[in-house]
Amino acid sequence: MGALFLRDVRLGLRAGGGALVGILFFLAVIAVVPFGVGPDLKLLARIGAAMLWIGALLATLLGLDRLFQADRDDGSLDLLIMAADRHMLALTILVKCLAHWTVSVLPLVIASPLLGLFMNMEPAAIGATALTLLVGTPAITLIGAVGAAVAVSLPRGGLLVSVIILPLTIPVLIFGVSASYGAVEDPAPFLAPFLILAAITLFFAVLGPVAAAAALRSSAD
Amino acid sequence: MSDAVSKTGRWIDLANPTRFLSLAGGILPWLGGLTVLVLAIGFWMSMNAPDDYQQGSTVKIMFIHVPFAWLSMMCYTIMSVAALGTLVWRHPLADVSAKAAAPIGAVFTALALITGSLWGKPMWGTWWVWDARLTSVFVLFLMYLGIIALTRAMDDPAKSARATAILTLVGFINIPIIKFSVDWWNTLHQPASVLRMGGSTLDQSYLRPLLVMAIGFTLLFFTLHLMAMRNEIWRRRVTAMRRVAARSADRGTVS
Numbered sequence: 001m002g003a004l005f006l007r008d009v010r011l012g013l014r015a016g017g018g019a020l021v022g023i024l025f026f027l028a029v030i031a032v033v034p035f036g037v038g039p040d041l042k043l044l045a046r047i048g049a050a051m052l053w054i055g056a057l058l059a060t061l062l063g064l065d066r067l068f069q070a071d072r073d074d075g076s077l078d079l080l081i082m083a084a085d086r087h088m089l090a091l092t093i094l095v096k097c098l099a100h101w102t103v104s105v106l107p108l109v110i111a112s113p114l115l116g117l118f119m120n121m122e123p124a125a126i127g128a129t130a131l132t133l134l135v136g137t138p139a140i141t142l143i144g145a146v147g148a149a150v151a152v153s154l155p156r157g158g159l160l161v162s163v164i165i166l167p168l169t170i171p172v173l174i175f176g177v178s179a180s181y182g183a184v185e186d187p188a189p190f191l192a193p194f195l196i197l198a199a200i201t202l203f204f205a206v207l208g209p210v211a212a213a214a215a216l217r218s219s220a221d
Numbered sequence: 222m223s224d225a226v227s228k229t230g231r232w233i234d235l236a237n238p239t240r241f242l243s244l245a246g247g248i249l250p251w252l253g254g255l256t257v258l259v260l261a262i263g264f265w266m267s268m269n270a271p272d273d274y275q276q277g278s279t280v281k282i283m284f285i286h287v288p289f290a291w292l293s294m295m296c297y298t299i300m301s302v303a304a305l306g307t308l309v310w311r312h313p314l315a316d317v318s319a320k321a322a323a324p325i326g327a328v329f330t331a332l333a334l335i336t337g338s339l340w341g342k343p344m345w346g347t348w349w350v351w352d353a354r355l356t357s358v359f360v361l362f363l364m365y366l367g368i369i370a371l372t373r374a375m376d377d378p379a380k381s382a383r384a385t386a387i388l389t390l391v392g393f394i395n396i397p398i399i400k401f402s403v404d405w406w407n408t409l410h411q412p413a414s415v416l417r418m419g420g421s422t423l424d425q426s427y428l429r430p431l432l433v434m435a436i437g438f439t440l441l442f443f444t445l446h447l448m449a450m451r452n453e454i455w456r457r458r459v460t461a462m463r464r465v466a467a468r469s470a471d472r473g474t475v476s
Binding site: 171 | 390
């Protein structure tokens with residue numbers, strides 16, 4: 001499992017792995033926001049957390065189709081599925097999700113404080129947004145594993161993955177943004193939505209890999 | 222014991238598409254006639270229902286809006302059961318049922334959203350609010366469309382059936398969220414008033430037409446569902462026959 005993790009991380013970091021494109025996309029989305037809503041710093045500060053979340057969500061969705069696609073192209077996915085009697089397939093997928101998250105989503109989380117500065121956000125809000133992104137984005141990757149596994153046999157499944165996964169990620173977005181706002185606005189609580197966000201991540205850590213394993217097994221034959 | 226055996230026997234009978242087709246052909250005229258009858262009675266009853274003292278005649282939108290909303294959730298539940306049928310029992314008609322139900326459910330959801338927004342304009346003063354129930358029903362609509370897109374994206378029905386079944390089951394999380402969204406969040410949409418503990422808060426003069434309309438639309442759903450399933454089976458047969466014909470034509474030119 002450790003070897004698989006390292007292999008996926010290395011493959012993802014290599015040029016052409018597509019991990020860096022996600023960060024560039026995230027930067028581009030955030031850079032476009034002020035053009036759309038105008039350079040009003042107060043307004044940007046207010047919607048900053050939501051914009052960071054939406055940008056991170058879109059950037060995560062963008063890279064999801066790579067989760068199984070490259071492995072399917074070179075045939076190693078079939079090997080992983082056939083090794084299911086030694087390693088549980090759901091566990092393999094969980095490790096693959098973690099590696100994917102480390103390579104292509106963790107940099108987004110690390111970049112988010114810098115982009116928060118661009119959006120003129122308060123330090124507390126920046127910290128809270130980065131923290132909620134850290135806790136919440138694994139849920140998006142884990143939900144996305146289901147979509148990626150379902151659409152893996154399609155020739156151009158990338159867009160379809162985003163479309164079928166987006167409705168399911170809405171709860172993550174809602175609680176992530178409300179926790180980020182809860183950190184700065186006084187009456188709104190921070191801890192309650194944050195804990196729900198963590199619970200969603202844990203819930204999908206179980207459901208996502210199991211469903212993705214079932215989908216991969218049915219697509220393999 | 223013998224009852225259980227006969228029950229499974231009946232289910233296996235249904236698994237044969239030819240038997241299913243003959244059964245559906247027998248049921249459909251009766252079901253369609255009953256649907257028209259019940260809907261006509263429900264329509265007549267709802268036209269004769271008294272106007273609300275606050276809402277005036279717009280209260281009658283309820284008689285179609287509420288059944289549509291119920292059916293949009295019921296249809297997804299049926300699709301989830303069919304998805305279980307595909308994955309667990311490998312019932313050959315389960316994926317036909319799920320595939321046929323998705324567009325009907327999407328239409329019912331869209332109608333629930335449209336009638337709701339028509340009702341919301343005079344009552345709330347706005348076509349649309351991002352409140353918990355409206356948003357979650359909108360998400361349900363998006364999921365129907367995603368499932369339809371996935372089903373249509375794959376050529377092989379056997380493969381798309383399992384993929385769609387998994388997606389449907391994952392998306393089932395949304396149904397309890399819709400049902401309880403009005404209890405969990407305090408929002409503009411009113412909380413449950415018909416099916417709730419301690420009896421309905423709705424007056425009898427509204428409840429009766431509403432229930433008749435709900436039964437009518439449920440019958441309409443099952444009629445449409447059976448027809449769509451029949452179409453789907455026929456479509457698959459036509460595809461299979463075309464393949465056989467193409468193969469034999471190919472052989473003919475070669476030899």
